[in-house]
Amino acid sequence: MKGHTKHMWDEKKLLYRVQVHKDADAYATIYDLYIEKIYRFVLFKISNTQEAEDITSDTFLKTWQYLTGKKRTVKSISGLLYKIARNAVIDAYRNKGKNETYSIEHAHALPCKANQDAIEVKQEVDALLISIKRLKQEYQEAVLLRYIEQLSIAEVAEIIGKSNASVRVLLHRAIKKLQSIHEE
Structure with a gap:
């Protein structure tokens, strides 16, 4: 549990650096921590690896814009990333106009x-x-x-x-x- 608390503290510190100082290095650390998890989450929902990569990339761009835009309270960077990824997947299905299907073979x-x-x-x-x-x-x-x-x-x-x-x-x-x- 002690390691989990330290991780949360480090995450909050990184979040502060991104939101207050627009620190790209801090955001790069967040990216490194979450890129595989977010990609796996998106790939679980999207059967096309190229589209999953695009949505994952877009998720991190939107998250950066959200964090460095107007001041907002963010409880959890992971929660924010998953929420943005989830919404991006929904938007992708909406734009395609097709029913949701899942590919877990690559998950x-x-x-x-x-x-x-x-x-x-x-x-x-x-x-x-x-x-x-x-x-x-x-x-x-x-x-x-x-x-x-x-x-x-x-x-x-x-x-x-x-x-x-x-x-x-x-x-x-x-x-x-x-x-x-x-x-x-």
């Missing part, structure tokens, strides 16, 4: 090992990801943010615009649905 990467254990683990992960893909969108998103991205309930709530209690209920229902899918 994970297991090291390639020749032993049987690694193959079995990969098969289990693939089966789980296929099951997650069968959930409705709001369940997928909650599960992705909470269990794959390992965000707190409060961060998930902030990103998807629901209360903490609603997120807990959503996650509970998603897990129950996953169990029933797995039993099929």
Whole structure:
């Protein structure tokens, strides 16, 4: 827990440097901390890697503009990044005029090992990801943010615009649905 507290303090310090001093080096550190997580989140929702890269890049540009624009209170840089990425994905679907589909095949990467254990683990992960893909969108998103991205309930709530209690209920229902899918 001590390391988590230090990370949060460092994040707040970086956020202060970006907002007050428009410090590009501090923002580069934030970028390095979150680029892979945000890209994985976007790629989970967008099946096209090029489009996922574009949306991720746009997310960081919009975040910089948001932070260096007029003075705003930001509780969490990670929450802000995920919220902007989520909105960018929604905008991309809206602009395309097509139904949302998800590609989770690229959302994970297991090291390639020749032993049987690694193959079995990969098969289990693939089966789980296929099951997650069968959930409705709001369940997928909650599960992705909470269990794959390992965000707190409060961060998930902030990103998807629901209360903490609603997120807990959503996650509970998603897990129950996953169990029933797995039993099929």
